[in-house]
Amino acid sequence: MASSLFFFFFLLTSHSLHFLPLSVLSATVVEDLANLTPPPDFSNTITANCLRDPLLRYCNNTSSSPMDIIEIFRSTIVASHLCNESKNPNCVESFPVIRIHSRPKTAALYLSFDFFWKYCPLTVVEIEIVNNSLNTGFPMNVLSCAQVRTLDLSFNQFSGFVPVQNLSGLPNLTRLNLSYNRFSEEHISDSDFFKRFNASSFIQSGVLPNAKRYKMKVLVLLILFPIMVILLCFCLGWLCLKRPDYLPRTCRRSHKFTSAILEAATDEFSDQKLVSKSNGVDIFRGTLKDGTEAKIEVYTEKVSKEKRTAFAEECEAVFKLRHKNLVRVLGWCNSRNMRALVTEWTNGENVENWLNSSSASSWRRRLRVVMGVVEGIFYLSEEWPEITFDLSTSSVLLSDGDQEPLISQFRIGDGNNSSTNIFNFGMFLLEMITNLRHDEEQEDSERRYLEYIRVHYPDNLGRVIDEKMKIEDRTVEKVKQAITLGLTCTDKPPLKQPSLTQIYDMVTSLYESSSRHH
Incomplete structure (x- = not known):
């Protein structure tokens, strides 16, 4: 038979099954399925593997007819070819991905191997059969890989009904993409199924029970959501720079006041809140957002950047001072247009x-x-x-x-x-x-x-x-x-x-x- 160098590896699990020694095998999966037969010790190898790992999919069939043994052997041949087709980096120890992109004949061939999917390797967690123009019904075979996390069947021409109940029964499935197909939305009433996956999983798939509603969601997702994020960032930026007193206490520095905070506390430094004016210092009585009564000393003299830096350093020091004969300092403002010291308001007489x-x-x-x-x-x-x-x-x-x-x-x-x-x-x-x-x-x-x-x-x-x-x-x-x-x-x-x-x-x-x- 026509042949090329080919290897044989594990079957349907992360445990490798070395059924055959390195041999000279034919180049195509079809020829290999037609020409190769199980080695004499194949049954013993299967039995040994089942003793080591009873959860392997084929273990419940080893005592059945000889035909089961042949199916298991044939599935190993398909697995070895499919592993290479999907460009997995290590086809001896693991088989995590089935990936066939833009190869319609190849995809259709592998989907037809029922015996392979029956014994789908437990290591497979991702199936991508994308852009192959397949025009059959939903490929039910792939659902035999119940452990799969990602299933991408986008950009085909699959039609008919989507097996929602079967898909919902895959416990590990977190990413589903049925977009750009021709499925029918009829009989799909499981709203929890659509809540489980993002609306982008069903773009132009024919699956959506209310196309207008989901198109609106996609519109919101792709257009309005970024705008809302920008506006939210703008608002948060404004709060951080102007009114951090609106933020949770754990998210702000309570001793740093902005001019906007002090303006709000004093009704924009109204005459009614003015206590005294003397020697370049205006003293106001204000009420902070948390209800604290405060005395706000505003220094009206314009100073250089160096003096503002010195002012901030001295305010840091005053803030830390604690003595029974000093009014407690609550914080300060040191912006370009205002310098102020904020202390607690004492109701006692002078x-x-x-x-x-x-x-x-x-x-x-x-x-x-x-x-x-x-x-x-x-x-x-x-x-x-x-x-x-x-x-x-x-x-x-x-x-x-x-x-x-x-x-x-x-x-x-x-x-x-x-x-x-x-x-x-x-x-x-x-x-x-x-x-x-x-x-x-x-x-x-x-x-x-x-x-x-x-x-x-x-x-x-x-x-x-x-x-x-x-x-x-x-x-x-x-x-x-x-x-x-x-x-x-x-x-x-x-x-x-x-x-x-x-x-x-x-x-x-x-x-x-x-x-x-x-």
Whole structure:
């Protein structure tokens, strides 16, 4: 017989069956089927394989007629040819794909081998019989490969009914393509079948029970869906850049605020939300999206890119600060058109109003407020000395519960230093004693305020000390020491100013002394 080099391999499983030694066989599957016969030990080989793997498809037929043995042998011949036709890389150990594209005669031949599909190899997971112009009914033989995951019969001329029930019974089938055929939609009422696969599996197949509806789905899939994805990406981008407070808390940085968030929180920085304006800082009261009441300090001065970078670094530091005498920082905004610091809103009254109440008549209670402010300043100087703050009786708040003083207004990124902080503390200390304050709107008001105190101190204390504060004779000297400290802190040049450590020690000594007298 005409022959060429041909090999013989496993049958219908991932376990290879070496039934025949390497032989000289004919070149075509038709000739091989006609001329080859099982080797003498073929039955023994089948029995051995069934003992090793009883799940092999042919194992239930080995005890039947001799014809079964011949069919099994013939299926191995078809398998070897089909494996090569499908260009599988290794036809000895595995047989995962049956692939016949644009070869109508070859496809029709292999589909006609009922005995092959009866013993379809368990390793086959993908069947592609595409663009072969086959004009028969649905090729039921391929459904014998019940383990298949992909079945592609597109671009043929298959007609008749689709065996929906049989296809639904393939548990592993995840990809089905019946597109561009001539199937009939009649009797197809299994809606779950169409839900299981994408509409693109049935394009121009004749299978769809409602062609217009599925064409619309395809239209949505191919045209409208990408548009919706683009719009969704645009919306998400806008939310991330402008309003990240609408995103879930896990998807945003809670301490980073945008100008759009702050505009929404303050009704676009309306006059009704404006608390005060001073020295390039506008202070607003706002309500964040989660309901948190916040104080928003907007820095109106235009600065360079380098200063904005420094501002962000200092805001990072302030955000991490935690002290009982500092208002908690919620975050900041550092965009091209806005710099702002956002802190919690405290409903307690400020020290300026408190000084006019009966609870501020005690020298010791006023010293307690001063002591808390000094502790806050000392903490700031250790953690981030570049940060300065507005320190006045109007900007220091008292907490609702324990009346603890809270430094509430920070100066970020404007280059002030510890000398300014000490000067601000001196002014605050003098305000606590005199219950007088300079008018910020008048030029040179600070200098005239300090001159007034120096003119009347120490000879005319009655013009300096707040008349509502009750002072005993034994504490007059301590009050004088406090006034001296305040004036020393406001001395210029700053070389005459005491250090922060000296201030802390002196205020601590005054407070402890008042406690003993009390």
